[in-house]
Amino acid sequence: MTWPNETWHPIGDITDIPLRGARCVKTPRGKIAVFRTAENEVFAIEDHCPHKGGALSQGIVHAKAVTCPLHNWVISLETGRALGADQGAVRTLPVRNENGALSIALGSMMMAAE
Template identity: 75%
Template sequence: MDMSWALIGSITDIPRRGARCVETPRGKVAVFRTAEDRIFAIEDHCPHKGGPLSQGIVHGAAVTCPLHNWVISLETGKALGADEGSVRTIPVKVEGDQLFIALASEAKAHRAA
């Protein structure tokens, strides 16, 4: 898949166990930093009622939605436990302390059902 990378800032712009939002041509993306400094990016809306995942609580490699406590895997974008649904994950790369997210070409973009 053809990808271009967009610089979104430094790893230190995101607090540990926190997130920040990035506007992309395809909508808001939440970029998360875990306690172990792992970086993930997913769509910033819960598959349940559209809650802002960027405002949720990060624990391990998951985030809990602030509206109805759904837990979403940062690795797969899938709801965990008994809940069903998913959000699109976005590739991220770290070079030094700089963060980049992938901006996939629209023609080949994959969207989770």
């Protein structure tokens, strides 16, 4: 998806985030968790679980999801939705990767449709 009129905010290099890991970025809109999958895909979501507010950036990354470290809720990195029987969602943000330089679009925070 392209975001032609978006203002992009640099957040670092892809190598700053370990494979299957995360980095927390403080923004005017709150803490954003930026994840890197084993396939080198990068996703950005709000850094709090919709269940009890656990820091998703401290969770376990697997495939295109993260497991919350508090109560094992699994959150889709693509949609921000809780997976399985759990219900709830966090906002997602567009991420741009230009030769490893990462940027996020704060103006386009999207909430997954229930």
